[in-house]
Structure formats: C-alpha cells, structure tokens
Amino acid sequence: MAVEVLDGPPSTVPLLARAALTARGRHGGEVPERTLRVEDVVVDRHRLAAYQRLTGYDVSDTLPQAYPWVLAFPVQTALMARPDFPVALPGMVHLENRVTTHRRLDAAEPLTLDVTAGALRPHRRGRTLDVRLEARVAGELVWECDSVYLGRGRGSEDAPRGDAPPALPGGPAVAVWRLPDDLGREYASVSGDVNPIHLHPLSARAMGFPRHIAHGMWTYARTLAALGRGSLGPSTSRVWFTKPVFLPSTVELVVQRSGTGVLAGLRSRKDPSTTHVVVTLDA
Amino acid sequence: MTTTRRAAVLGGNRIPFARQFGPYAEASNQDMLTAALEGLVARHGLAGERLGEVVAGAVIKHSRDFNLTREAVLGSSLAPDTPAYDIQQACGTGLEATILVANKIALGQADSAIAGGVDSASDAPIVVPEKLRQKLLRLNRAKTPADRAKAAISLRPTDLGIQVPAATEPRTGMSMGEHMAITAARWRITREAQDELALASHQKLAAAYERGFFDDLLTPYLGLTRDQNLRPDSTLEKLGSLRTAFGSGPDATMTAANSTPLSDGASAVLLGSEEWAAAHGLKPLAFFVDGETAAVDYLGGEEGLLMAPAYAVPRMLARQGLTLQDFDLYEIHEAFAATVLSTMAAWEDEEFCHDRLGLDAPLGSIDRAKLNVTGSSLAAGHPFAATGGRIVATLAKLLHERGSGARGLISICAAGGQGVVAILEAA
Numbered sequence: 082m083a084v085e086v087l088d089g090p091p092s093t094v095p096l097l098a099r100a101a102l103t104a105r106g107r108h109g110g111e112v113p114e115r116t117l118r119v120e121d122v123v124v125d126r127h128r129l130a131a132y133q134r135l136t137g138y139d140v141s142d143t144l145p146q147a148y149p150w151v152l153a154f155p156v157q158t159a160l161m162a163r164p165d166f167p168v169a170l171p172g173m174v175h176l177e178n179r180v181t182t183h184r185r186l187d188a189a190e191p192l193t194l195d196v197t198a199g200a201l202r203p204h205r206r207g208r209t210l211d212v213r214l215e216a217r218v219a220g221e222l223v224w225e226c227d228s229v230y231l232g233r234g235r236g237s238e239d240a241p242r243g244d245a246p247p248a249l250p251g252g253p254a255v256a257v258w259r260l261p262d263d264l265g266r267e268y269a270s271v272s273g274d275v276n277p278i279h280l281h282p283l284s285a286r287a288m289g290f291p292r293h294i295a296h297g298m299w300t301y302a303r304t305l306a307a308l309g310r311g312s313l314g315p316s317t318s319r320v321w322f323t324k325p326v327f328l329p330s331t332v333e334l335v336v337q338r339s340g341t342g343v344l345a346g347l348r349s350r351k352d353p354s355t356t357h358v359v360v361t362l363d364a
Numbered sequence: 365m366t367t368t369r370r371a372a373v374l375g376g377n378r379i380p381f382a383r384q385f386g387p388y389a390e391a392s393n394q395d396m397l398t399a400a401l402e403g404l405v406a407r408h409g410l411a412g413e414r415l416g417e418v419v420a421g422a423v424i425k426h427s428r429d430f431n432l433t434r435e436a437v438l439g440s441s442l443a444p445d446t447p448a449y450d451i452q453q454a455c456g457t458g459l460e461a462t463i464l465v466a467n468k469i470a471l472g473q474a475d476s477a478i479a480g481g482v483d484s485a486s487d488a489p490i491v492v493p494e495k496l497r498q499k500l501l502r503l504n505r506a507k508t509p510a511d512r513a514k515a516a517i518s519l520r521p522t523d524l525g526i527q528v529p530a531a532t533e534p535r536t537g538m539s540m541g542e543h544m545a546i547t548a549a550r551w552r553i554t555r556e557a558q559d560e561l562a563l564a565s566h567q568k569l570a571a572a573y574e575r576g577f578f579d580d581l582l583t584p585y586l587g588l589t590r591d592q593n594l595r596p597d598s599t600l601e602k603l604g605s606l607r608t609a610f611g612s613g614p615d616a617t618m619t620a621a622n623s624t625p626l627s628d629g630a631s632a633v634l635l636g637s638e639e640w641a642a643a644h645g646l647k648p649l650a651f652f653v654d655g656e657t658a659a660v661d662y663l664g665g666e667e668g669l670l671m672a673p674a675y676a677v678p679r680m681l682a683r684q685g686l687t688l689q690d691f692d693l694y695e696i697h698e699a700f701a702a703t704v705l706s707t708m709a710a711w712e713d714e715e716f717c718h719d720r721l722g723l724d725a726p727l728g729s730i731d732r733a734k735l736n737v738t739g740s741s742l743a744a745g746h747p748f749a750a751t752g753g754r755i756v757a758t759l760a761k762l763l764h765e766r767g768s769g770a771r772g773l774i775s776i777c778a779a780g781g782q783g784v785v786a787i788l789e790a791a
Contacts, residue, residue, distance in 0.1 A: 189587060
C-alpha cells in the first residue's frame with residue numbers, strides 16, 4: 082500500500098470545509114489504497130491537560146487510551162477530504178472502535194501516526210467504512226485502533242450485521258453524569274473535532290439531527306477514565322456507540338467486572354432502557 | 365496494647381518541584397498528589413495493595429478538595445479500600461503526617477501507611493471579597509421573589525474583585541518574609557551568610573542529582589525531571605547583585621534568592637512495621653524515633669514567627685537523652701536562609717538558651733558539613749505541604765547510605781508560629 086508522508090498534522094478546519102463542499106459528488110464503491118502518515122507528532126501538553134480535565138483523567142504524562150485518536154484526527158480528516166474518497170465526511174457517524182495499547186504511552190514521546198481506510202461494506206442504513214490508525218514510537222507499534230463509520234444513505238435491509246455489543250448489566254448506576262449543553266463545543270476545542278452535529282442545535286439540525294449530540298469519543302474516554310487506570314497500560318478496549326446522547330442530558334454509568342475484564346456503558350437517566358454507549362476493557 | 369514497635373521509613377517519592385506558573389500551572393493538587401503516590405506505588409510494587417492508611421494534605425486548598433487524599437488514593441493503583449484523610453499544619457503538614465502514621469504503626473493500629481503532602485501556588489482558589497460573598501449567600505438563601513430582588517439590588521459593581529491567597533499571616537497582615545526580616549535583624553544575620561547558604565543549597569542539590577541520588581526518590585512529571593528552581597551555576601556575585609525583597613533600609617538582607625520561591629509539587633513517604641516490610645520484600649531505610657511540635661507567641665513580637673523549631677528540638681532532645689551534637693545529619697528546612705541561620709544562632713546563644721529554653725548551657729553549634737547535605741528548599745523549591753515528605757525521604761535514604769545507627773534531625777518551621785521536628789535513625 083502506498084504510504085504518503087505529510088509534512089505535519091494538517092489544519093482540520095479547511096479540510097472539513099472542503100469535505101463539506103464536495104460532499105454531494107462523492108460516489109463509488111472503492112476506497113483508494115492509501116496510507117497517510119505524519120511522523121514524530123509532539124504532544125502539546127496544554128491541549129493534553131485540557132483533554133484530561135474534560136474527560137475525567139488526572140493531568141499526567143500518560144496518554145489516555147483514546148488520545149492518539151485525537152492526535153490522528155487531522156490526518157484522518159485529510160484522508161477523507163481527498164477528491165477520490167468515496168464517502169462524504171459531513172454527517173458520517175462513528176459506530177464502533179477497538180483500541181489496543183501495547184505499552185504505556187508517555188507524552189514526551191513523539192508518535193508516528195498512520196491512517197488507512199479499509200473496505201466499504203453494506204449496512205442497513207447506508208455503507209460502513211473501516212479506518213485503521215496505528216501509532217509508533219521509533220518504529221515500534223505501541224497503539225492501534227480500528228474504527229467503523231457509517232456513511233448514511235440508501236441501505237440494504239439484508240446487509241450482514243456486525244458484532245452486536247454485549248447487553249449492559251442492569252442494577253443501580255455507579256455514577257450519574259450531567260452532560261452540559263456546551264459539552265460538544267468544549268470537546269471540539271480540545272480535540273479539534275468540530276463536526277457541526279456536536280456544536281449547536283441549529284448546526285446539528287442542518288445535518289439532520291433533532292439537536293446536537295455528545296462526541297462519541299468523549300463518552301468513550303469519560304467511561305474509560307471512570308474505570309480506573311487499567312486502560313493506561315497494555316490493554317484492549319472496545320466501544321459501540323449505540324444511540325446518540327443529545328445535549329444537554331443526564332446519563333448513568335453502569336459497570337460489571339469479571340476477572341480482568343470490565344463491561345461498562347452509559348444509559349439514559351430518563352429512560353434506562355436506552356443504551357447510549359457500551360464499552361469493554363481487557364487489561 | 366502494652367508495647368510499641370518500630371515504624372520504618374521504607375521509601376519515598378516526589379515529583380520534581382516546579383516554580384509557580386511553571387510546567388505544573390494547569391495541574392491540580394489532586395493531579396500532583398496522585399502522580400507522587402502512583403510513582404511510590406509503582407516503585408514498591410503496591411498496586412492493588414490495601415494499606416493501613418494514607419495521610420496527606422495541602423496548605424492552599426479548594427473547598428471542593430475536602431477529601432483530597434482519599435480522591436488521590438482512588439485515582440491511584442492502590443486498592444480502593446485503602447482509607448485516607450487530610451491534615452493541614454502549614455509547612456509542617458508533611459512531617460506531621462509522618463509523625464501521625466509512624467505513631468499508628470508503632471501502636472499496632474496500622475501495619476503500613478503513606479504520609480505526604482502537596483501544594484500548588486499556581487492552581488490557587490480564587491476568593492471573592494467578603495462583602496460580595498455575604499451578599500451572594502443572602503441571595504442564595506432568599507425564598508421569595510421580593511427577598512431575592514432585595515438581595516440582588518444590594519450587589520454593587522464595586523463589590524467585584526478577586527482575592528488570591530498569599531503567604532500572609534492573618535493576625536499581623538505581614539508576609540512571612542517581613543516577619544522573617546525582623547528575626548534576621550534580631551539575630552544579626554548578614555546578607556553574605558544568607559547568600560552563602562543559598563549557594564551551597566543549589567550546589568549540593570545539583571551534586572545530589574549528578575550522582576543519581578534522586579533516581580529512586582523522584583518520578584518525572586509533565587516533562588520536568590529535576591526541580592525547576594535549581595540553579596547549579598549560580599555564583600555569590602550573582603546572588604549578591606540581587607535587590608532585597610523583604611525588610612527595608614540598610615538592614616534589609618533578604619532577597620528572592622535567599623528566600624524560597626512559591627512552588628508547585630507533591631511528595632509521599634511509605635512507612636510500615638518491620639514485619640509488613642519483610643512480608644512485602646521491602647528493606648527499611650530508617651526508623652522513626654521521635655517527633656515534637658512547638659508553637660511560639662509571635663503576635664506581641666516576643667518571638668519570631670518561624671522560631672518554633674528552636675523550642676521543639678531541645679524538648680525532644682531532653683526526652684531522648686541526646687545533645688544537639690549527637691546527629692550525623694541535620695535537615696533544617698530552608699524557608700529562608702535566614703531561618704536556618706537564626707535557628708542555629710539561637711541554639712548557640714547562652715542568653716536565649718537560658719532565658720527562653722530554660723537550659724543551663726547553650727545547645728551549641730552544629731557541624732555545617734552535616735547540614736542539608738543534598739540541598740534543601742532554597743534550591744528545590746517549597747510547595748508548602750510537600751516539603752516534609754521530601755525531607756523525610758531524603759534523610760532516610762542519606763542515613764541508610766551512612767549505615768546502621770546513623771542519626772538525623774529534621775526541623776521544619778510553619779506559619780502561625782509553629783514548628784515540627786523529628787528524629788530518624790538508620791535501619
């Protein structure tokens with residue numbers, strides 16, 4: 082596969098604008114074989130501290146498990162904004178994520194980040210797209226992430242379903258979180274993910290949502306932070322974003338531990354039968 | 365409960381100390397204390413371990429941090445069923461925490477414990493003026509719309525403003541430096557003597573880093589691997605060229621360099637019984653022998669604000685049957701260079717020892733070659749509550765290097781005219 086090395090992490094906002102302007106014309110069933118790479122990305126400690134504060138981590142030198150995703154976000158956006166990319170970026174929905182951390186990641190270590198888009202698959206609400214992220218320190222693979230996105234469109238009812246997430250345990254909540262109206266704007270400012278569906282009721286409505294929703298990657302990171310230090314070292318976590326969390330709202334964290342594994346998730350406070358996020362962690 | 369047993373210092377850990385608004389500007393007390401604890405846990409293999417208790421505190425504390433130490437424990441890899449509580453005795457906090465847990469271990473009430481402290485001069489709570497606070501509370505209490513309107517109307521633009529905490533004594537309105545300047549003048553401590561002590565502190569701390577002394581006492585944090593305040597290549601000329609910061613006129617001798625800077629940092633010390641240590645494969649560095657606290661009446665100007673350790677030490681020596689010279693090492697906290705020099709001058713002074721301490725003879729002088737041998741707060745910085753843990757861990761390791769039976773004295777002055785002192789003995 083062709084590896085294209087970028088000069089540095091590209092600036093996200095112009096890419097998102099370009100992706101928005103070219104959204105309509107995108108078609109085709111093939112994802113170009115291409116890996117975009119940025120080398121030796123240096124972690125900005127102020128941004129990291131703001132991220133750690135917003136997602137419930139201590140301010141420390143260890144990168145939260147979902148943080149390299151944030152570092153790779155501009156590269157991923159650049160890949161999807163390319164003219165030959167078949168799926169429109171605006172309105173794309175993050176469905177799933179699987180992250181493996183091979184060793185503790187220290188903020189002092191520059192990371193080389195690879196972004197590769199994988200296959201398109203039919204889905205009952207459009208097509209799904211696999212994206213693979215890899216992070217290396219001096220050639221050593223230290224972190225990898227496989228994401229599944231949904232490009233909404235004409236779906237096929239008979240499309241094969243992916244792994245269903247495990248059912249959330251019932252019982253009392255272990256924590257109650259009140260997610261404020263400006264959470265999407267706050268997370269956008271620390272992560273660079275300024276997708277309009279997260280920012281404001283009006284901008285979300287323009288994208289076909291009744292109002293703005295929390296970033297899935299915030300709910301994922303906040304849940305991992307609540308599970309303790311397990312995901313800071315070698316570990317694998319998975320997340321399924323099952324139902325959007327409209328802002329503002331109140332969600333409940335539920336947790337079930339078994340051996341080294343943890344099953345956790347967020348459910349609606351108002352309607353506990355609504356599961357927003359399911360997370361598993363093996364450390 | 366009829367017998368006591370020895371409490372051992374098994375290890376210590378701190379994060380490098382940073383200057384105010386330095387690399388830790390965005391870190392909270394809880395972040396820093398968790399980092400110091402986590403490093404201690406990692407180095408001693410305590411992950412998942414339930415300890416007897418963890419005791420720490422901070423001098424400058426947000427009201428939301430009412431359970432600061434417990435929250436740090438929950439954020440660490442220690443077993444979540446490890447209890448914790450906060451204490452606060454100004455700059456004596458860390459050493460007082462050590463005394464408390466050592467006593468519990470000695471009495472058999474705990475087998476293991478961590479004592480520590482943390483302070484941030486950067487992430488400080490901001491307080492609204494008292495008048496505004498009263499009005500806002502009234503507004504909050506108001507039940508009827510009329511009461512609310514009345515309370516709201518009383519708010520004035522001139523009520524606005526913020527107060528940032530400072531190292532000022534509430535009852536005198538004077539800063540600690542101003543208090544110290546009076547004591548320094550009383551003991552005729554010269555500018556040169558203070559600058560020499562400050563320079564020695566930097567040189568000794570730098571040498572300790574060079575020989576790797578802190579390799580197992582420190583966990584890097586937010587990119588810092590050494591104390592930010594450390595200036596290894598400072599000179600007497602440079603120090604002598606600085607303007608004075610406290611006191612006035614020709615008597616002013618105290619500068620920013622021979623006073624400690626406002627700092628951010630955290631420290632933690634692991635203590636345990638000998639049985640617990642053996643069961644966990646840990647070797648005692650030193651035993652906790654004794655501790656004493658004292659306070660002085662500084663309000664009438666009878667005694668200096670930071671002179672309480674001068675009273676605490678002779679009381680502890682008498683109880684132990686020791687003289688001031690019976691120590692291999694002395695750790696006298698350098699709140700200001702003048703604090704160390706005034707304390708030593710008082711112990712050498714016949715009149716002070718007779719009139720104030722009630723002794724027949726002066727305590728005498730101490731061998732300066734044994735004083736703060738790896739530097740102290742002037743070089744390392746002084747995050748108030750974190751200093752005690754830094755000193756206990758440093759001294760325990762130094763005594764261990766010197767071999768069994770070596771004895772060390774710790775003396776720490778604190779705001780409010782208080783002092784905390786202790787004796788450690790090499791294991």
